[in-house]
Amino acid sequence: MALKSYDVVVCGAGIAGIAGAITAARQGMKTALIEKQCLLGGLATSGLIYIYLALCDGYGNQVIYGFAEELLKRSVEYGPFDIPAKWGGPANNYSGITDKRYQCCFSPAGFTLTLDKMLAEAGVNLFLDTMITGAKTENDSIVSINAANVSGQFDISGKCFIDATGGAFVVQMAGGKIHRQENFITPWFIEMAEKHDFFHFTDDLHIQCEGAVSDKYKYSDCNSGRLVTDFIRKSWDLIRKRYDALPSTEKRKNYPVHLAAMPQLRKIGAIDALYMLDDSDHNIKFADSVGSVPDWRKPDTPWDTPYRSLVPRDVKNILCAGRCIGALHEAWEVYRVIPAAAMTGEAAGFAAAVAVNDNVTPADIDYSKLKKLLDRRNKKC
Ligand SMILES: Cc1cc2nc3c(=O)[nH]c(=O)nc-3n(C[C@H](O)[C@H](O)[C@H](O)COP(=O)(O)OP(=O)(O)OC[C@H]3O[C@@H](n4cnc5c(N)ncnc54)[C@H](O)[C@@H]3O)c2cc1C
Known part of the structure; x- marks a missing residue:
């Protein structure tokens, strides 16, 4: 089985995986992105979702910036929609939804075409139609993942991995504990x-x-x-x-x-993270914050996101992003949507680059280095 080697291997090309892969590649990492389908965007496109939910808190304040905003602005490129005028889009546009919140509609097919352009621009090495089937571990770290496509089976090794499979499938393959919900x-x-x-x-x-x-x-x-x-x-x-x-x-x-090309399951699996976000964490501020996430359902104060909720407790050289981070109950409900996937994906991409550059595990990175990178992106793009 031929071995391909990368700095960062991102598993799953949903919104979180794309955010993680582009961010890592922009940091100069040799980055691979592995996707089992022939579309990009995961549930957001293959699941026929069409609303890029809010970047704001519902009271008129923008909460998420960075890659999530960059992506929202580009999501309308191949479709009839625009960003609401109140949030910088053209007047009298076809927004498809209310402009009360900083959100927009997109064409699922059109979004895939844009995501492909963005991956190419960033120099990400993309594998489509390639299924991850296993993970080889040593001392609780992943040495390589096994993948299969029309070429046969092969191993992909990485210094750091990002599990953005929507169900924490790679962490599970590596023996990590998974939480589930209805x-x-x-x-x-x-x-x-x-x-x-x-x-x-x-x-x-x-x-x-x-x-x-x-x-x-x-x-x-x-x-x-x-x-x-x-x-x-x-x-x-x-x-x-x-x-x-x-x-x-x-x-x-x-x-x-x-019809949807992937199961429209809201929640599949969440990692057992160093910090499990749960209902009592709303309104708590974290010293290792990687950004805030608004409640997409109603105007409310946003949820702060500890970096530790991206780091599994039981597998060492992997981060999680998107709807499989360590979040349960109401917190999982808030975090399982597109803007949160983009935000946590970007944070995981930065953290993976810091871990590779400093030759440490994600749990051991110098948080101040991650914060510096995030702060630069948290200005309006
Ligand atoms: C009915 C429904 C309606 C929704 N409506 C909205 C909405 O209006 N707005 C909104 O923002 N969100 C909505 N969501 C949620 C949102 O679309 C997703 O939760 C979000 O896009 C998840 O992104 P992700 O990147 O974390 O995961 P996913 O989109 O699940 O991406 C994971 C990717 O990993 C790939 N993958 C998995 N396993 C493997 C493997 N073994 N090998 C290779 N690749 C693999 C998958 O094919 C997929 O592309 C809705 C969800 C549902 C179910």
Whole structure:
């Protein structure tokens, strides 16, 4: 099995992985990004999500800057949408959503095209259609990950890894402990129909949603491949029921156009981090903060993010980013969205570069060096 070597190996090209890989590459790291799908953006694109949620606290104050803002501004490039005028977009734009918050809509397909350009600009070595299948460890550190694609199986070694797989799959493969939580069956899909009640790209083409975040659609935590398969098939069943109920005259005008290419699970797995964010941490300030995250659901004070919530307790040379960082309950709910994925991804990318440059583990980096890099980015871009 041929071995490829990098400074930083980022696992998963969702929003968090892309943020981590671009940030590490911009710091001069030889960086690889491994993705099992043929799209970039993870759940945000393959899951047919279309709202880049808020960078502000809902009271008119911007909370997140840096890569998350850079990405939001670029997310509209190949689509009909704009940033709300109140937040610097053009007047009379097609924002798709209210301008009360600093958020915007994007085309999932268009966003993939932009993300690809950004990775190329940063010089990230991207592997698409490449599945990470294992991790080789020594003394609680990852020596290499095993990956498989059309070339066969091969090992990729790194000085530092970032697990941005959305489910902490690499930490799990390396023997780390994983926390899980329940989900809800709420499939989003693209529909052709004359009437729309959710969100539309054109008069006829729009995102539709079935199910709801309610006890009726509650689903156990997906801790096995069998359960994930069951979750996906139940989602399809809900969609089928929508069209089965239509009179035959309507069926030629109302039909599904595109289904999600990855399971629309909100929460898969979170690492057992050096610091587990939980409900009692709202309004706490941390000495090792890597940035704040607003509550996307309502105006509220933002949550501060300790660097330690990105660092697993049980695997040494890896950081986590995105929806698999150490956050539980309400905190997981707040952190599992796109802006938080971009923010934690950027922080992980900087931290990985500091760890590689100083030849230390992520747990042992000099936090003041990370803070200096973050402070530079936290100015409006
Ligand atoms: C129904 C629903 C609606 C949502 N709506 C919104 C919304 O409106 N706005 C918003 O901001 N957020 C929304 N979210 C949440 C948000 O889209 C995601 O949580 C966020 O994008 C997660 O980003 P991530 O990078 O952490 O993880 P992911 O997007 O999960 O990225 C992980 C990547 O890793 C890859 N990967 C995993 N395992 C492997 C492996 N073994 N080998 C190689 N690659 C691997 C995956 O293919 C994926 O590309 C919604 C989620 C759901 C389920």
